[in-house]
Amino acid sequence: FQMLPFQFSVHRLSQDGQLTSGGFLDLSGDDPSCAFAQALIEACHEPLPVFVYNAGFEGGRLDELAQRFVHLRGSLLDIRRRMVDLFPIARQHYYHPACEGSWSIKKLLPTIAPHLDHAALSGVQDGGLAMQAYLEATDPSATSERKEEIRQQLVAYCALDTQAMVEI
Helix, strand or coil: CCCCCCEEEEEEECCCCCEEEEEEECCCCCCCHHHHHHHHHHHCCCCCCEEECCHHHHHHHHHHHHHHCHHHHHHHHHHHHCEEEHHHHHHHHCCCHHHCCCCCHHHHHHHHCCCCCHHHCCCCCCHHHHHHHHHHHHCCCCCHHHHHHHHHHHHHHHHHHHHHHHHC
16 A cells, blocks of 8 residues: 655755745646655755654655656655654653643644644644545546635645644
Protein backbone atom coordinates (compact mmCIF):
# COMPACT_ATOMS: atom_id res chain seq x y z
CA PHE A 1 0.00 0.00 0.00
CA GLN A 2 1.41 3.35 -1.06
CA MET A 3 -0.01 6.75 -0.29
CA LEU A 4 -0.60 9.25 -3.07
CA PRO A 5 1.34 12.44 -2.28
CA PHE A 6 -0.62 15.39 -3.63
CA GLN A 7 0.50 18.30 -1.44
CA PHE A 8 3.36 19.76 0.53
CA SER A 9 4.18 23.08 2.11
CA VAL A 10 7.60 24.59 2.79
CA HIS A 11 8.57 27.46 5.05
CA ARG A 12 12.10 28.85 4.80
CA LEU A 13 13.74 30.97 7.44
CA SER A 14 16.66 32.94 6.00
CA GLN A 15 19.76 33.95 7.92
CA ASP A 16 18.37 37.48 8.25
CA GLY A 17 15.13 36.17 9.79
CA GLN A 18 12.94 36.50 6.69
CA LEU A 19 10.25 33.81 6.53
CA THR A 20 8.98 32.74 3.11
CA SER A 21 6.66 29.93 2.14
CA GLY A 22 5.74 27.87 -0.87
CA GLY A 23 4.30 24.53 -1.72
CA PHE A 24 2.67 22.17 -4.14
CA LEU A 25 -0.93 21.05 -4.55
CA ASP A 26 -2.38 19.07 -7.46
CA LEU A 27 -6.14 18.68 -7.65
CA SER A 28 -6.24 17.69 -11.32
CA GLY A 29 -7.27 14.11 -10.58
CA ASP A 30 -4.22 12.77 -12.42
CA ASP A 31 -1.44 11.00 -10.52
CA PRO A 32 0.50 13.92 -9.01
CA SER A 33 3.40 11.81 -7.68
CA CYS A 34 6.12 12.65 -10.20
CA ALA A 35 5.27 16.36 -10.30
CA PHE A 36 5.14 16.33 -6.49
CA ALA A 37 8.60 14.72 -6.29
CA GLN A 38 10.10 17.16 -8.79
CA ALA A 39 8.60 20.18 -7.00
CA LEU A 40 9.81 18.89 -3.63
CA ILE A 41 13.33 18.41 -4.97
CA GLU A 42 13.30 21.98 -6.30
CA ALA A 43 11.92 23.36 -3.03
CA CYS A 44 14.54 21.49 -0.94
CA HIS A 45 17.53 21.67 -3.29
CA GLU A 46 19.79 23.61 -0.91
CA PRO A 47 21.99 21.34 1.26
CA LEU A 48 20.27 22.44 4.48
CA PRO A 49 18.33 20.58 7.18
CA VAL A 50 14.70 19.77 6.42
CA PHE A 51 12.66 19.95 9.62
CA VAL A 52 9.69 17.58 9.87
CA TYR A 53 7.41 16.26 12.58
CA ASN A 54 7.35 12.47 12.31
CA ALA A 55 10.25 11.54 10.07
CA GLY A 56 9.01 7.95 9.90
CA PHE A 57 5.93 9.00 7.95
CA GLU A 58 7.62 11.68 5.84
CA GLY A 59 10.65 9.47 5.12
CA GLY A 60 8.39 6.61 4.12
CA ARG A 61 6.77 8.77 1.45
CA LEU A 62 10.20 9.78 0.14
CA ASP A 63 11.27 6.12 0.02
CA GLU A 64 8.12 5.23 -1.94
CA LEU A 65 8.74 8.04 -4.42
CA ALA A 66 12.40 7.04 -4.77
CA GLN A 67 11.32 3.49 -5.65
CA ARG A 68 8.82 4.70 -8.24
CA PHE A 69 10.99 7.36 -9.89
CA VAL A 70 14.48 5.97 -10.23
CA HIS A 71 15.71 9.08 -12.06
CA LEU A 72 14.83 11.15 -8.96
CA ARG A 73 16.04 8.63 -6.37
CA GLY A 74 19.32 10.35 -5.46
CA SER A 75 17.72 13.73 -4.88
CA LEU A 76 14.80 12.30 -2.90
CA LEU A 77 17.06 10.22 -0.68
CA ASP A 78 19.28 13.26 -0.16
CA ILE A 79 16.27 15.12 1.24
CA ARG A 80 15.54 12.13 3.47
CA ARG A 81 19.11 12.16 4.81
CA ARG A 82 18.80 15.84 5.71
CA MET A 83 15.56 15.41 7.68
CA VAL A 84 15.57 16.56 11.28
CA ASP A 85 12.64 15.09 13.21
CA LEU A 86 11.22 17.55 15.75
CA PHE A 87 8.90 14.94 17.29
CA PRO A 88 11.50 13.20 19.50
CA ILE A 89 12.97 16.57 20.46
CA ALA A 90 9.56 17.80 21.60
CA ARG A 91 8.82 14.52 23.39
CA GLN A 92 12.11 14.56 25.29
CA HIS A 93 12.23 18.27 26.16
CA TYR A 94 8.70 19.67 26.35
CA TYR A 95 5.66 19.07 28.48
CA HIS A 96 2.44 21.01 28.86
CA PRO A 97 -0.64 19.78 30.75
CA ALA A 98 -2.93 20.88 27.90
CA CYS A 99 -1.28 18.26 25.65
CA GLU A 100 -2.89 15.60 27.85
CA GLY A 101 0.09 13.28 27.45
CA SER A 102 0.13 13.56 23.66
CA TRP A 103 2.91 15.02 21.55
CA SER A 104 0.88 15.17 18.35
CA ILE A 105 1.37 18.40 16.46
CA LYS A 106 -2.35 19.16 16.91
CA LYS A 107 -2.01 19.03 20.72
CA LEU A 108 1.47 20.56 20.96
CA LEU A 109 1.12 23.57 18.66
CA PRO A 110 -1.58 25.48 20.61
CA THR A 111 0.59 25.27 23.74
CA ILE A 112 3.63 26.73 21.98
CA ALA A 113 1.92 29.14 19.60
CA PRO A 114 -1.70 29.74 20.70
CA HIS A 115 -2.34 31.88 17.62
CA LEU A 116 -1.79 28.75 15.50
CA ASP A 117 -4.49 26.15 16.12
CA HIS A 118 -5.73 23.51 13.70
CA ALA A 119 -9.17 23.68 15.34
CA ALA A 120 -9.53 27.27 14.10
CA LEU A 121 -9.20 26.21 10.46
CA SER A 122 -12.25 26.09 8.24
CA GLY A 123 -12.94 22.66 6.76
CA VAL A 124 -9.67 20.72 6.67
CA GLN A 125 -8.18 20.37 10.16
CA ASP A 126 -6.28 17.07 10.00
CA GLY A 127 -4.75 14.54 7.63
CA GLY A 128 -7.88 12.41 7.40
CA LEU A 129 -9.97 15.41 6.40
CA ALA A 130 -7.26 16.44 3.92
CA MET A 131 -7.51 13.06 2.17
CA GLN A 132 -11.32 13.28 2.08
CA ALA A 133 -11.13 16.82 0.70
CA TYR A 134 -8.65 15.70 -1.98
CA LEU A 135 -11.01 12.93 -3.09
CA GLU A 136 -13.93 15.37 -3.21
CA ALA A 137 -11.95 18.00 -5.14
CA THR A 138 -10.70 15.50 -7.71
CA ASP A 139 -14.12 14.00 -8.29
CA PRO A 140 -15.23 15.01 -11.81
CA SER A 141 -18.59 16.15 -10.41
CA ALA A 142 -16.97 18.76 -8.12
CA THR A 143 -17.92 22.29 -9.10
CA SER A 144 -15.13 24.77 -9.77
CA GLU A 145 -16.35 26.83 -6.80
CA ARG A 146 -16.18 23.86 -4.42
CA LYS A 147 -12.81 22.80 -5.82
CA GLU A 148 -11.44 26.30 -5.14
CA GLU A 149 -12.87 26.28 -1.62
CA ILE A 150 -11.15 22.94 -0.97
CA ARG A 151 -7.91 24.23 -2.50
CA GLN A 152 -7.91 27.16 -0.07
CA GLN A 153 -8.65 24.88 2.90
CA LEU A 154 -5.88 22.42 1.95
CA VAL A 155 -3.34 25.21 1.44
CA ALA A 156 -4.22 26.75 4.82
CA TYR A 157 -4.02 23.38 6.60
CA CYS A 158 -0.70 22.36 5.08
CA ALA A 159 0.83 25.82 5.60
CA LEU A 160 -0.18 25.70 9.26
CA ASP A 161 1.62 22.36 9.62
CA THR A 162 4.87 23.77 8.25
CA GLN A 163 4.47 27.02 10.17
CA ALA A 164 4.38 24.75 13.20
CA MET A 165 7.89 23.53 12.35
CA VAL A 166 9.09 27.13 12.48
CA GLU A 167 7.40 27.74 15.84
CA ILE A 168 8.64 24.51 17.38
